[in-house]
Amino acid sequence: MRAAVIVFPGTNREKDIAEALERASGKKAQFVWHGDSDLPDVDLIVVPGGFSYGDYLRCGAMAGNSPVMRAVKQKADAGVRVLGVCNGFQILTETGLLPGVLMRNAQLKFICKKATLTVQNSDSDFSSAYSEGQRVVFPVAHNEGNYFADDATLDRLEGEDRVVFRYADADGTVNKAGNINGSQRNIAGILNEKRNVLGMMPHPENATDPAQGGTDGLGLFKSLAEVLQ
Amino acid sequence: MKATVTITLKSGVLDPQGKAIEHALGALGFQGVNDVRQGKVIEIDLDAADPTTAEALVKDMCGKLLANPVIEDYSIEISA
Amino acid sequence: MKATVTITLKSGVLDPQGKAIEHALGALGFQGVNDVRQGKVIEIDLDAADPTTAEALVKDMCGKLLANPVIEDYSIEISA
Amino acid sequence: MSGVKMTPELVAEHGLTGDEYNTVLSIMGREPNITELGIFSVMWSEHCSYKSSRFWLKTLPTTGPQVIQGPGENAGVVDIGEGQAAVFKIESHNHPSYIEPYQGAATGVGGILRDVFTMGARPIANLNALRFGDPGNAKTRHLVDGVVAGIGGYGNCIGVPTVAGEVNFHPAYNGNCLVNAMTVGLADSDNIFYSKASGIGNPVVYVGSKTGRDGIHGATMASAEFSDQTEEKRPTVQVGDPFTEKLLLEACLELMSTDAIVSIQDMGAAGLTSSSVEMADKGGVGIRLDLDKVPMREEGMTPYELMLSESQERMLMVLKPGREDEARAIFEKWELDFAVIGEVTTSGNLELFWYGETVGDIPVKPLVEASPMYERPWEPTPAQAEIDPDSLPDAGKMTNCLKDILSSPDMCSRRWIWEQYDHLIRGETLQIPGGDAAVVRIPETSKALATTVDCTPRYCLADPEQGGRQAVAECWRNMVATGAKPLALTNNMNFGNPERPKIMGQFVGAIKGMAAAAKTLDFPVVSGNVSLYNETEGKAILPTPVIGGVGLLKDHTKMATLAFKAEDETILLLGE
Ligand SMILES: Nc1ncnc2c1ncn2[C@@H]1O[C@H](COP(=O)(O)OP(=O)(O)O)[C@@H](O)[C@H]1O
Numbered sequence: 001m002r003a004a005v006i007v008f009p010g011t012n013r014e015k016d017i018a019e020a021l022e023r024a025s026g027k028k029a030q031f032v033w034h035g036d037s038d039l040p041d042v043d044l045i046v047v048p049g050g051f052s053y054g055d056y057l058r059c060g061a062m063a064g065n066s067p068v069m070r071a072v073k074q075k076a077d078a079g080v081r082v083l084g085v086c087n088g089f090q091i092l093t094e095t096g097l098l099p100g101v102l103m104r105n106a107q108l109k110f111i112c113k114k115a116t117l118t119v120q121n122s123d124s125d126f127s128s129a130y131s132e133g134q135r136v137v138f139p140v141a142h143n144e145g146n147y148f149a150d151d152a153t154l155d156r157l158e159g160e161d162r163v164v165f166r167y168a169d170a171d172g173t174v175n176k177a178g179n180i181n182g183s184q185r186n187i188a189g190i191l192n193e194k195r196n197v198l199g200m201m202p203h204p205e206n207a208t209d210p211a212q213g214g215t216d217g218l219g220l221f222k223s224l225a226e227v228l229q
Numbered sequence: 230m231k232a233t234v235t236i237t238l239k240s241g242v243l244d245p246q247g248k249a250i251e252h253a254l255g256a257l258g259f260q261g262v263n264d265v266r267q268g269k270v271i272e273i274d275l276d277a278a279d280p281t282t283a284e285a286l287v288k289d290m291c292g293k294l295l296a297n298p299v300i301e302d303y304s305i306e307i308s309a
Numbered sequence: 310m311k312a313t314v315t316i317t318l319k320s321g322v323l324d325p326q327g328k329a330i331e332h333a334l335g336a337l338g339f340q341g342v343n344d345v346r347q348g349k350v351i352e353i354d355l356d357a358a359d360p361t362t363a364e365a366l367v368k369d370m371c372g373k374l375l376a377n378p379v380i381e382d383y384s385i386e387i388s389a
Numbered sequence: 390m391s392g393v394k395m396t397p398e399l400v401a402e403h404g405l406t407g408d409e410y411n412t413v414l415s416i417m418g419r420e421p422n423i424t425e426l427g428i429f430s431v432m433w434s435e436h437c438s439y440k441s442s443r444f445w446l447k448t449l450p451t452t453g454p455q456v457i458q459g460p461g462e463n464a465g466v467v468d469i470g471e472g473q474a475a476v477f478k479i480e481s482h483n484h485p486s487y488i489e490p491y492q493g494a495a496t497g498v499g500g501i502l503r504d505v506f507t508m509g510a511r512p513i514a515n516l517n518a519l520r521f522g523d524p525g526n527a528k529t530r531h532l533v534d535g536v537v538a539g540i541g542g543y544g545n546c547i548g549v550p551t552v553a554g555e556v557n558f559h560p561a562y563n564g565n566c567l568v569n570a571m572t573v574g575l576a577d578s579d580n581i582f583y584s585k586a587s588g589i590g591n592p593v594v595y596v597g598s599k600t601g602r603d604g605i606h607g608a609t610m611a612s613a614e615f616s617d618q619t620e621e622k623r624p625t626v627q628v629g630d631p632f633t634e635k636l637l638l639e640a641c642l643e644l645m646s647t648d649a650i651v652s653i654q655d656m657g658a659a660g661l662t663s664s665s666v667e668m669a670d671k672g673g674v675g676i677r678l679d680l681d682k683v684p685m686r687e688e689g690m691t692p693y694e695l696m697l698s699e700s701q702e703r704m705l706m707v708l709k710p711g712r713e714d715e716a717r718a719i720f721e722k723w724e725l726d727f728a729v730i731g732e733v734t735t736s737g738n739l740e741l742f743w744y745g746e747t748v749g750d751i752p753v754k755p756l757v758e759a760s761p762m763y764e765r766p767w768e769p770t771p772a773q774a775e776i777d778p779d780s781l782p783d784a785g786k787m788t789n790c791l792k793d794i795l796s797s798p799d800m801c802s803r804r805w806i807w808e809q810y811d812h813l814i815r816g817e818t819l820q821i822p823g824g825d826a827a828v829v830r831i832p833e834t835s836k837a838l839a840t841t842v843d844c845t846p847r848y849c850l851a852d853p854e855q856g857g858r859q860a861v862a863e864c865w866r867n868m869v870a871t872g873a874k875p876l877a878l879t880n881n882m883n884f885g886n887p888e889r890p891k892i893m894g895q896f897v898g899a900i901k902g903m904a905a906a907a908k909t910l911d912f913p914v915v916s917g918n919v920s921l922y923n924e925t926e927g928k929a930i931l932p933t934p935v936i937g938g939v940g941l942l943k944d945h946t947k948m949a950t951l952a953f954k955a956e957d958e959t960i961l962l963l964g965e
Contacts, residue, residue, distance in 0.1 A: 009724060010632050012548025016816040035722075051546040054632025056329040057347070058297055065294050065337060094297070101299045106245050110541050112811045141545070141811040148242065148300060182245070206813050211830060211945070235350055250351065250375070257373055257527075259366070261356035270315055270348045271330065276341035286339070293337055295330070318628070321602050321687060323700070325630035332724070379489050379626050 001228040003029040003044040006072070008063045008091075013049035013205065017085065020205035021046070024221030025229075034068045043228040044081045045072055047088030049141070049203060059102060059144045060087060064094025073097060081125055081224065082197040086142055089189075089199035098192055098199045099157070100149030105142070106182025112141040114214070115180055115202055117165045117188050118172050124191055125227045126198040127164050129219035135172030136165075136216040138202035140180065145201040147183035147190075157190055165189035165200055230277050232287040233306045234295055237268035242300045271295060280307040310357050312367040313386045314375055317348035322380045351375060360387040393423040403430035409761055416755040424693045424741065424749045429756065431659040431697060432666060435921055438760040441887035442919045445900045449914040450907050455876050456915055457578060463504040463655060464574070465915025466581055467877045469941050473831065474578040475838055476510035479518075479571035479881045479937045481920035485604075485626050486568040490535025495543040495629035497570045499701055502547065503655035506638050507704065509582040509645050510574025513815065514829045515544045517554040517570050518842040518881065518935040522563030524798040529558070532566050539629075540570065541809045546631035547638065550818050551810035552827035553841050558798045561846075564925025569881040569918075571937040573840050575831060582645060584654040584664075586672035586707045586733050591651055593665070593676060593731035594713070596720050597637050597703035600660070601686035603627040604699035633702045633725070640723040641704065649712035656703040662696045664705040665731075666739060670757040675736035681744050684726040692741060692748040707733060767893035773851045824951045825870040828942065837945035839873035841938055846931035853895045857902025857934050864938040865910055872949045873940030878907065880917040880936050885929025887921045895932040896921075903934060912938070 003021050005014050018029045021044075030040055039045070052063035063069060069091065076082045076097055084092035092098045105111055114137050119130040130136065149157070157163055165188040169178035179186045181201075189200030204217030238244050244266050251265040273290075277283035287305050296303040318324050324346050331345040353370070357363035367385050376383040393399070400410045403426055413421055413429050421429065431437060439446065451459035457474055458466035464478035482497025498515060505512050517540050522529045544551045549572070586593075604627045644650060652672070654664040661683070669676040680692045686700070708716055713729055720727035734740065739756070741749035784790050794800050807822035819837055820828035826841035843864040849856025861878065868875045880903065885892040907914055923930040942948055953960075 010546070010635055012546075012635065013814060016814065019816060050548060051632060051635070053329050053333065054325060054546060054630070056326040056632065057295070057333075061294060061297070062329065062333040062336075065333070067336075101297055103242075103300065104245060106243075108245055108249055109538075110545055110809045110811070112545075112813060113808050139813050141813060143545075150299075182243075203813070206816050209816070211819055212813075212816060237350070237352070247351075253374055254370060257370075259370060262353060263356065264352075264354040266352045268350045268352070270317070270350045271327075272317070272346045272348070273342060274344040276343065290334060290337075290339060294333060323598075323601055323603065323628045323630060323686065325628065325632060329632065377489055380492065380628065 001025045001027055001044060001225045002042040003046060004032045004040050004042045005029050005046045005048055006032050006034060006068060008034045008052035010052045010054050011048055011050035011087070013086065013203070016203070017046055017048045017205040020208040020217065020221050023208050024218055025225035034066060039071050039075060042080070044083065044224055045075060047082070047084040047091050049086030049088060052087055052091065060090030060094040063091045069095045076197050079196055081228065083126065084199040085203060085205065086201055089201055090144065092197065092199045097197050098190060099153050100147055102144045102201065103146040103148050104144050105146050110143040111180060113139065115140045116168050116170055116172060116178060117202060118168045118174055120163045120166055121161055123161065124164060124195055124198065126220055126223055128226065129223040135168065137207065137214050138204050138217055139206045140202045142201055145181040145183065147187040149184060154185055160193070162191040163187055164191060164198060165202065230275055230280065230283045231308050232273040232275060232283055234271040234273065234287060234291060234303055235268060236271070236296050236301050236303045237266060239300055239302050283307050310355055310360065310363045311388050312353045312355060312363055314351040314353065314367060314371060314383055315348060316351070316376050316381050316383045317346060319380055319382050363387050395420050395426065399426070403427065404434055405430055409433060412759050416752065416759060422749065424696055425751055427693050427697050428662050428749065428751060431662050432756055433760050437659050437663050439919055440761040440763050441765050441921055442882065442896065443762050444764050445897060448900060449904050451913050451915065453877070453911060453913045456913055457581065459913065459915045460917060462583055463507045465877060465879060466508065467915060467939065468578055469836065469838070469876070471834060472578055474576045474581065475876065475939050476505050476508045476574040476576050477572060477879055477937065477939050478504050478916040479569055479842070479879045479935065480504065480918045481881050481883060482568045482570065483566065483883065483920050483923060486536055487532065487566050489626040490532045491539040491542065492626050492628050494536040494539030494568050495631070496627050496701055497568050498540055498543040499629045499631065499634050500657050501570045501572045502549065502634065503657065503704070505572040505574040506641055507582065507653050507655045508574070508576060509580050510576035511642060512549045512572050512574045513817065514573040514827065514840055515549050515551040515570065516840060516842045516937060517551065517568070518844065519554065519556045520562045520567035520846065520930070520933060521558050522566065523560045524558045526563065536566070536568055537806050537809055543629055543631045545811040547635045548814050550812045550814045552812050552818055552829060553822055554807070555842055556803060556806065557846060559846065559931055561928070561931045564928065565923045565930050567883050567923070567930065567933060569883065569935050571842055571879065573838060573939055580645065582650060582653050584652050584668050584671055586652050586668040586674055586676065588651055588707065588709070589674065589733055589735050591707050591710055591733045592713055592729045593678065593733065594706045594708055594716065595683055595703065595728045595730045596640070596706065597725055598630065598633050598700060599684040599686040599726055600690070600695055600698045600700045600703070602690065602694055602698060603701070605694055605697045627699055627701050630702055636723040636725055637702055637704065640720050640725055644716055644719050647715065649708055649716055651707040651709055653704060653706040656705060658699055660698050660700065660703065661705070666753055666756060668705065668707065669739060669753045675734035675738045675740065675753065676731060677734050677740045677742065678731035679742045680748065682728050682730040684728050692743050696741070765887050765893045766890045767897045768890040769894050770853050770898055819945055819948060820871060820950060825867040826873065826940070828871050828945065828948055830945055835944045835946070837942040837948065839868040839871045839940040839942060841867040842935055843867060844933055844935040846933045849895070849899055849932040849934060853898025853932050854902035856932065857899035858906040860934055860936045861903055861906035861910065861912065864936040865912055868938055868940035870949065871942065872947055873942045875910070875912050875938055875940040877913050877915045878936050878938045880914060880934060882917065882919045883923055883930065883933040883935065884921050885924045892929055899932055899934040903936070
């Protein structure tokens with residue numbers, strides 16, 4: 001699996017994700033500075049977490065409208081897998097690769113904790129190592145993770161089976177109590193129509209090593225490594 | 230020329246910040262507050278031949294960057 | 310009655326958001342942008358006998374909660 | 390500017406006493422101009438000169454085989470083996486946080502991060518020690534909210550995990566909260582950067598954000614007692630820009646991986662003044678600055694304002710000759726300002742120019758050496774009477790007491806706070822907040838660092854010496870409880886007005902206790918900060934000597950954690 005990790009000014013979780021990719025695939029990812037003109041020829045492009053451009057104006061707005069993201073969009077249209085985590089998810093929605101928007105957490109606070117999710121859908125290149133309905137624990141760390149889209153969009157996402165992760169309570173039940181940030185229909189991660197782009201708020205990369213207190217996140221990277229070997 | 234862009238959440242989109250302010254005003258003893266909404270204002274000092282050109286330019290900025298049409302509305306005011 | 314409070318950073322106070330927007334507009338190819346400042350706008354729907362009472366009330370809200378005079382200025386507009 | 394007339398009022402406004410001003414006159418051999426007066430004022434403020442505390446700080450143990458750099462630089466440095474070093478310091482941002490809690494706390498975090506990465510270290514952990522007034526006050530809630538959001542806002546954005554801290558409440562902090570921030574960084578022990586300027590003719594370079602009129606006189610503010618007019622006076626508080634600091638961090642570390650830098654110093658409180666003076670003084674050289682070349686944010690700024698501005702996210706460096714272009718390319722890639730603003734000279738003076746015209750000329754050595762040092766009168770804190778248990782009101786049932794304790798603001802869970810801090814970023818946090826000490830793994834080794842901040846102000850009030858000792862011991866124990874060997878400590882001495890013998894007595898007592906414990910435990914002091922005049926209308930805060938510690942676990946797989954692990958395991962109680 002050849003993977004590129006895009007680095008914007010203010011990106012800060014690139015190390016975490018690169019290590020996770022290496023743990024799952026045994027291969028080192030390549031960092032790509034946003035200003036570099038060409039994207040390398042890779043199987044997977046990752047837009048990592050952080051505060052691109054300080055999260056000023058709107059999270060992901062400035063990065064989402066940057067030249068490199070236009071190039072990422074072209075690659076995505078050509079079928080390259082794209083993974084956006086946290087700020088990366090925000091950037092992908094701003095770029096238009098994914099529908100909806102991430103709003104400020106309902107409780108108006110930054111929230112960093114281990115969150116329980118359920119895998120809604122194991123029929124994707126990002127989640128094939130999980131079983132449907134599996135309960136997993138990934139850390140979250142965000143201020144704007146509250147997923148919003150209009151009802152038609154939400155219905156479509158669900159109808160097309162494009163919701164991959166949902167927030168759940170500790171037992172793995174998808175309910176209000178488990179919805180840590182107010183996201184519509186507990187949505188934590190979604191696919192694009194062609195199912196080659198995944199955006200998600202939680203950080204699977206911070207659950208890939210026993211020393212981090214859990215390895216539930218490894219499955220996501222292993223799924224990718226498996227299809228993209 | 231000065232452009233003032235006011236960006237507000239579309240009606241129907243929940244505004245937790247506005248709600249929090251409303252709540253805090255109540256806690257401070259202010260009465261009769263029915264609703265609070267919070268938005269952004271962006272002031273741009275720019276060179277443009279005339280107000281119409283300026284407005285067109287700023288509209289383009291809103292479309293490309295300043296506002297997110299999924300949840301936000303915007304209005305533009307131009308002054309000299 | 311509707312009150313619109315516009316809160317901006319005092320001139321001279323660093324506005325990192327404004328600077329970043331200015332920079333991003335430049336990167337998107339917009340020219341002639343000399344300065345960008347970002348502020349907040351708070352819209353309050355409130356019951357008040359008349360505009361003068363409303364303004365006094367909102368001024369009090371600004372002093373107590375909405376703005377921090379150390380770094381921010383505010384202006385109030387009242388409409389029916 | 391040069392036309393401003395020196396008057397006793399102007400001198401007093403700059404916080405200098407009559408005696409101090411006479412020393413200025415004798416150093417200068419003439420009347421200073423306003424810019425020069427401003428420089429003396431800042432350099433001799435309590436905040437920069439440690440005039441009330443220096444005498445006592447010298448009594449602290451600061452050496453040991455593990456110590457690479459003790460107090461006197463931007464941060465302390467200790468050896469952690471395999472060619473690596475831990476770099477750390479704590480710093481207060483008390484007064485600004487009271488006035489603008491979000492920005493005050495945020496810029497506090499920004500400042501301490503710069504102190505650590507200036508030394509060549511990548512920050513790997515942030516900590517914070519907070520003290521607030523009565524939790525029933527609306528003001529307290531406002532401060533807690535703002536301070537916590539500000540600490541998180543800055544640390545989360547720059548991408549350094551905030552892994553530990555402490556919070557207390559007491560009415561003595563009603564008018565004066567405490568915000569102490571600590572950063573731990575990781576460096577190669579053969580690539581530590583210092584502030585000593587050298588190399589006649591070497592370029593002096595300014596990098597980072599532009600200079601604005603931020604917090605002019607902030608350093609003097611941090612040294613003056615609060616009055617009810619302070620809120621009226623509304624001094625400018627700086628706004629933090631963690632995004633720019635992240636760029637500055639990456640750009641500095643990138644340049645530090647070359648050998649282009651001779652020395653580097655962050656512009657903290659007292660900005661360009663203290664950084665240039667310290668660099669020149671340490672190197673025994675002069676520095677010439679062309680102030681018109683300083684990147685400016687606003688029009689019409691004066692030399693006085695440029696020298697005193699506290700704008701954040703800036704650094705001053707001396708480069709090797711001919712390396713400017715290489716350095717400029719790195720800073721421009723990170724979209725930061727870069728300007729050659731002067732050079733190292735033989736004059737021994739700080740020479741300031743404004744479009745070619747001299748606007749200041751101060752001999753550096755006397756400016757630093759003649760800075761006042763006071764052995765202020767102090768009274769020992771009287772011993773407290775022992776409390777007779779029978780005199781206490783009946784506390785009722787044990788379970789009720791337990792409930793009271795667990796629900797008290799000082800004892801209840803702090804989860805609400807630390808969940809607002811990204812404590813997991815970098816993926817190396819092995820013990821998250823909520824335990825004894827936080828533990829952070831060192832990448833690509835089997836090592837980890839344990840770190841914690843501790844102080845119990847009510848002990849310090851009752852008996853400053855015991856309180857000082859206890860704080861050191863608690864910090865030590867917290868690290869030992871994770872399996873770490875404590876290496877060294879940093880401290881933040883937060884006290885009231887040192888001109889009052891009673892308060893000075895608390896300070897002296899705490900230093901004595903701290904020194905004794907540090908010596909006994911072989912736990913030297915490698916850095917620290919002093920914050921005095923924490924008073925409002927004559928009411929002082931509780932004496933609060935905060936101790937921050939760093940310890941080493943050679944093998945993190947042997948780390949101990951807090952939780953009981955399984956049923957039927959034996960519980961042991963150790964100690965007296
Ligand atoms: N309480 C203390 N104990 C030990 N060292 C201290 C103490 N207070 C200050 N220092 C040392 O004095 C020097 C100056 O501190 P400070 O003015 O806080 O630095 P800066 O201005 O760079 O933030 C530093 O080296 C610091 O470690």
